[in-house]
Structures are given as C-alpha cells and as structure tokens.
Amino acid sequence: MLPPEILTLVIVLAVFLLGLVGVLLVARGKKPKTTYDQTRDADDQPQSGGVAVAEEGEETLTVERPPAEDLDRVEQAEVVEEIPVAPTVEKPEPVQGRLARLRARLVKTNNIFGKGLLSLLSTDDIDEDVWDEIEETLLLADLGTDASMELVDNLRDRVTIEGSKDPAAVKQMLREELIKLIDPTLDRSLDDDRLGTDPSVMMVVGVNGVGKTTTVGKLARVLVAEDKDVILGAADTFRAAAAEQLTTWGARIGVPTVRSDVEGADPASVAFDAVAAGVENEVDVVLVDTAGRLQNKAGLMDELGKIKRVIEKKAPVREVLLVIDATTGQNGLSQAKVFSEAVNVTGIVLTKLDGTAKGGIVVAIQRQLGVPVKLIGLGEGADDLAPFETEAFVEALLAE
Ligand SMILES: Nc1nc2c(ncn2[C@@H]2O[C@H](COP(=O)(O)OP(=O)(O)OP(=O)(O)O)[C@@H](O)[C@H]2O)c(=O)[nH]1
Structure with a gap:
C-alpha cells in the first residue's frame, strides 16, 4: 500500500497527463487555413476556409473578409459565394472567327444601309443631290453629323481626283473611307492578364436594361475560351434577380460568383469581396457586374466612382466597359459622355x-469618347458576343 501523499501525487500527475493528451488531440483536429500556392486552374482541388459557402458537389473558394477600416466607411454586406451545381460544364465557343459566324446578323439588319449607299454610288452621274442623299443615309445609320460630312467630303474628293465611275472601284473607296473612320489602329484588346499578385479587374457599367449582366456572362465565356481563370462579382445588388442570373451564367462554365444574399447590400462591399477572392485564389480576371443607373442621377453616378475606389484598395481596375444598346442610337451618346465623366471608361460594348x-453608331461613339468599341453583342445566345474587328465589320455593313 502506497503512503497517501504518494497516492495523491500519482493521481494529480495522471489527471495532468490526460488533460495534455486531450489538448493535443483537439489542436490536431483543427484544419489550417489554406490558400493557393500556384495559379488556380479548372482541375485544381477544391479549397476550404474563409466565408465560402458550398454545398455538396460545389467547388469552394477561400474568401478572406477585409478589415472594416479597409472599406472606407463601406457598409459590410453579408457576402456569400455560391456555385450552384452544374450538371455539365459547357465549353464556350472559341473566340477566333466569332464575328465571321455572326456576320450574317449584321448583314441582315444593315442591308438597307449598305445596299442604299452602293446603289447611290453606282449612279452614272453623282451630282450634289446624290451626295446629299449619301450623307442622309449615313446620318440615318447613326454615323453622326461630323463623321457623315467627313466621309462624304473624302469620298467626293477621291471620286473627283481618281475620276472613277466604276461601281466596284467606288465601293472599294467607300470601304477604305469607312475603315479609316472606324480606325483600325485603335487598341481593342482587353487588358486581361494577371500582373504580379493582382488579377485584372473589369467593371461593367451602363444604364438599365442595356445588357450588362448578359455581357458579363458572355464575356466570362470569351475569357474561359481563352483559358483564363475568372471570378464574377454580383455588385448589381439593386435588381433582385441579377445575382441569380449572373450565378447561372457562371455555373454553366464552372466560374464562381461572389454575391450577397442581403437585398440592397452595399455594391462596393460585394465588389471588394469579389476582388479579394480573386487575389486570394490567383485568378486572371475578376468581372464585376454593376446595377443599371440613369446618367442623370448624380448620386448613382457617384456610387459608381465609389465602387471603383473601394475595389482599388485591393487591386487596380484595369477595364471599365461601358455597355451601350445600339438600338437606342443618339441617346447612347449622351449616356457615354456622362459615364466617362464618372469613371474612366476604357472600352465600349x-x-x-x-x-x-x-x-x-460605332463610329459616332468612338469619336465622341475617344474610346474604342471592344466588343459587340449580336444576339441573345451565350456565345453571341464577339471582339470588334474593323474590317470584318465594314465588310458586313457593305455586303450585298
Ligand atoms: N438581341 C440581343 N439581345 C441582347 C443582347 N445583349 C443583351 N440582350 C438582351 O437584353 C436584355 C437585358 O439584358 P440584361 O443583361 O438583363 O441587362 P442589364 O443591363 O443587366 O439590366 P439591368 O440590370 O436591369 O440594368 C436581355 O433580354 C438580354 O438577353 C444582344 O446583343 N442582342
């Protein structure tokens, strides 16, 4: 039999050792925070941690919430990342040659413009009345007054100097003058590469209903077709269905969407979180959808500037794409002007x-803003967005 003091010591020691083993087991059970240490690719293993929400079968991304002070008094929104299960991930159509496929649509709608011009230029005697009619046709096609006058003047000079009445030669002159007006030297490429640790951030802006959300979805497909890793940010927190619409676009091609479940959440906060997720997950491009806004509402335009400033606490905004509905004609021009004053627009869709x-309208908008048309939408189909190519566009305008 052990003396009572020794027995007490043994019991105390045993309790201490058991406690120690317990603490070690709990500590081992905790998962360390994981981050990507390489560029993220479609075949990477899912990650966990942060505030990502994922259900069975979904990919999870790490989203580190920014400290409140980083958001410059931006209200914190409850942001979740959601990637609905897509039964099959679609493969977007290659970008090369898209305009060739969609050319028929341009030809169909612009047939009267092209045919009208060419028949006027085929008349034996192109007198002042004919030149007036040509100018009128150009104005009706929304080329704008300055550009229409410039084109007619240049064409008239060439027809006079070169003295040709051959319709094929005159058509060639018209083609060349149109190409010159649209300016094939403008840089229409998208700045879509990662720079160091920063993904390329692109904001998509414009008035209501012009096709912003659809454009973000289609553009994500263009980028995925070019092997880019993309994250979408649903900063259109105004229209309830927009985040859902965007998530669906993303899910179809395996691209995650950062969104908020709080209706009317602060768009700057959602945009920030999307960019933060893009930085942490080392994606190439973060595409931020924004709510449609009227160009005459100063508060809404200020909000756009704020979204951009907040994003730039994390990474620079490399493209601000202004979406304009071509069917709105001259109205699109005044929108373009106001938007470019609020944010530095880098390209037109x-x-x-x-x-x-x-x-x-392509010519008119470029002249007004000095910003190139980079993409054109030619239908409601998922792959009906094409990079703008000057020569192919003019060919389609003048197709017979
Ligand atoms: N025909 C045609 N329809 C298009 C094109 N682009 C978009 N649309 C349609 O335009 C409608 C509006 O598109 P959305 O993407 O919802 O527009 P939005 O600008 O995000 O709208 P708000 O969020 O309300 O401002 C949809 O029915 C689209 O399918 C296009 O190039 N051609």
Missing part, C-alpha cells in the same frame, strides 16, 4: 447590333 440597321 455595343449590344443588340443584331436588332438595328444603325451600325454607324
């Missing part, structure tokens, strides 16, 4: 060109 004979 001209949507719904399949539904208008006013292809001349």
Whole structure:
C-alpha cells in the first residue's frame, strides 16, 4: 500500500497527463487555413476556409473578409459565394472567327444601309443631290453629323481626283473611307492578364436594361475560351434577380460568383469581396457586374466612382466597359459622355447590333469618347458576343 501523499501525487500527475493528451488531440483536429500556392486552374482541388459557402458537389473558394477600416466607411454586406451545381460544364465557343459566324446578323439588319449607299454610288452621274442623299443615309445609320460630312467630303474628293465611275472601284473607296473612320489602329484588346499578385479587374457599367449582366456572362465565356481563370462579382445588388442570373451564367462554365444574399447590400462591399477572392485564389480576371443607373442621377453616378475606389484598395481596375444598346442610337451618346465623366471608361460594348440597321453608331461613339468599341453583342445566345474587328465589320455593313 502506497503512503497517501504518494497516492495523491500519482493521481494529480495522471489527471495532468490526460488533460495534455486531450489538448493535443483537439489542436490536431483543427484544419489550417489554406490558400493557393500556384495559379488556380479548372482541375485544381477544391479549397476550404474563409466565408465560402458550398454545398455538396460545389467547388469552394477561400474568401478572406477585409478589415472594416479597409472599406472606407463601406457598409459590410453579408457576402456569400455560391456555385450552384452544374450538371455539365459547357465549353464556350472559341473566340477566333466569332464575328465571321455572326456576320450574317449584321448583314441582315444593315442591308438597307449598305445596299442604299452602293446603289447611290453606282449612279452614272453623282451630282450634289446624290451626295446629299449619301450623307442622309449615313446620318440615318447613326454615323453622326461630323463623321457623315467627313466621309462624304473624302469620298467626293477621291471620286473627283481618281475620276472613277466604276461601281466596284467606288465601293472599294467607300470601304477604305469607312475603315479609316472606324480606325483600325485603335487598341481593342482587353487588358486581361494577371500582373504580379493582382488579377485584372473589369467593371461593367451602363444604364438599365442595356445588357450588362448578359455581357458579363458572355464575356466570362470569351475569357474561359481563352483559358483564363475568372471570378464574377454580383455588385448589381439593386435588381433582385441579377445575382441569380449572373450565378447561372457562371455555373454553366464552372466560374464562381461572389454575391450577397442581403437585398440592397452595399455594391462596393460585394465588389471588394469579389476582388479579394480573386487575389486570394490567383485568378486572371475578376468581372464585376454593376446595377443599371440613369446618367442623370448624380448620386448613382457617384456610387459608381465609389465602387471603383473601394475595389482599388485591393487591386487596380484595369477595364471599365461601358455597355451601350445600339438600338437606342443618339441617346447612347449622351449616356457615354456622362459615364466617362464618372469613371474612366476604357472600352465600349455595343449590344443588340443584331436588332438595328444603325451600325454607324460605332463610329459616332468612338469619336465622341475617344474610346474604342471592344466588343459587340449580336444576339441573345451565350456565345453571341464577339471582339470588334474593323474590317470584318465594314465588310458586313457593305455586303450585298
Ligand atoms: N438581341 C440581343 N439581345 C441582347 C443582347 N445583349 C443583351 N440582350 C438582351 O437584353 C436584355 C437585358 O439584358 P440584361 O443583361 O438583363 O441587362 P442589364 O443591363 O443587366 O439590366 P439591368 O440590370 O436591369 O440594368 C436581355 O433580354 C438580354 O438577353 C444582344 O446583343 N442582342
């Protein structure tokens, strides 16, 4: 039999050792925070941690919430990342040659413009009345007054100097003058590469209903077709269905969407979280959808500037794409002006060109803003967005 003091010591020691073993077991059970240490690719293993929400079968991304002070008094929104299960991930159509496939749509709607011009230029004697009619046709196609006058003047000079009445030669001159007006030297490429640790951040802006959300979805497909890793940010927190719509676009091609479940959440906060997720997960591009806003509402335009400033606490915004509905004609021009004053617009996306004979708006908008048309929307189909190519566009305008 052990003396009572020794027995007490043994019991105390045993209790201490058991406690120690317990603490070690709990500590081992905790998962360390994981981050990507390489560029993220479609075949990477799912990650966990942060505030990501994922259900069975979904990919999970790490989202580190930014400290409140980083958001410059931006209200914190409850942001979740959601990737609905997509039964099969679609493979978007290659970008190369898209305009060739969609050309028929441009030809169809701009047929009157092209045919009208060419028949006027085929007349034996192109007198002042004919030149007036040519100018009128150009104005009707939304080319704008300055550009229409410039084109007519240049064409008239060439026809006079070169003295040709051959319709094929005159058509060639018209083609060359149109190409010159649209300016094939403008850089229409998208700045879509990672720079160091920063993904390329692109904001998509514009008035209501022009096709912003659809454009973000289609653009994500263009980027995925070019092997880019993409994250979408649903900063259109105004229209309830927009986040859902965007999530669906993303899920179809395996691209995650950062969104908020709080209706009317602060768009700057959602945009920040999307970019933060993009940085942490080392994606190439973060595409941020924004709510449609009227260009005459100063508060809404200020909000756009704020979203950009907040994003830039994390990474620079490399593209601000202004979406303009081609069917709205001259109205699109005034929108373009106001938007470019609020945020530095780097490119135009001209949507719904399949539904208008006013292809001349391309020229008018570029001249007004000094910003190139980078993409054109030619239908409601998922792959009906094409990079703008000057020569192919002019060919389609003048097709017979
Ligand atoms: N025909 C045609 N329809 C298009 C094109 N682009 C978008 N649309 C349609 O335009 C409608 C509006 O598109 P959305 O993407 O919801 O527009 P939005 O600008 O996000 O709208 P708000 O969020 O309300 O401002 C949808 O029915 C689209 O399918 C296009 O190039 N051609």
